[in-house]
Amino acid sequence: MRILVDDLSGPEIAAFLEEHIRHMRSLSPPESKHALDLDGLRAPGVTFWSVRDGETVVGCGALKRLDASHAELKSMRTAPSRRRSGIASTLLAHLIAEARKMGFTRLSLETGSADAFRPARKLYEKFGFRYCQPFADYLPDPNSVFMTRTL
Numbered sequence: 001m002r003i004l005v006d007d008l009s010g011p012e013i014a015a016f017l018e019e020h021i022r023h024m025r026s027l028s029p030p031e032s033k034h035a036l037d038l039d040g041l042r043a044p045g046v047t048f049w050s051v052r053d054g055e056t057v058v059g060c061g062a063l064k065r066l067d068a069s070h071a072e073l074k075s076m077r078t079a080p081s082r083r084r085s086g087i088a089s090t091l092l093a094h095l096i097a098e099a100r101k102m103g104f105t106r107l108s109l110e111t112g113s114a115d116a117f118r119p120a121r122k123l124y125e126k127f128g129f130r131y132c133q134p135f136a137d138y139l140p141d142p143n144s145v146f147m148t149r150t151l
Contacts, residue, residue: 001058001087003094006050008042013050016057017041020077027116032143034110036062036074048075051091059087061095063102066136071099073109076120092127100151108135108148121145
């Protein structure tokens with residue numbers, strides 16, 4: 001398994017992210033969907049990583065710069081067939097280390113409040129994220145929870 005910075009130009013990562021967006025739309029109303037599309041992930045200040053097993057994309061995640069010391073975790077996803085295999089934990093540890101290398105001292109995220117997002121929330125708790133108020137441009141939303149941790 002390799003974790004690589006990805007320029008988002010390959011058809012396999014586009015398909016992987018399209019499925020991610022489709023899945024998020026099935027779980028959250030449109031006004032509560034905060035997943036970035038390909039253009040959003042290509043924006044300045046966003047670094048995107050794919051996780052590959054051979055040539056197969058099995059996971060992804062991104063960091064979005066909010067300011068000089070604060071970044072947001074975006075687009076964390078593991079292929080459904082590979083869930084509960086350690087990919088998400090390996091990737092999250094990698095992203096936290098990368099955020100530190102980039103000089104960030106705080107890392108925050110938004111995720112869903114529904115039961116379907118419980119495994120993600122448990123993972124973030126395990127890695128030291130704590131619940132917080134909305135940050136950046138987010139507003140309070142019953143379909144969202146916000147988490148943060150210092151680095």
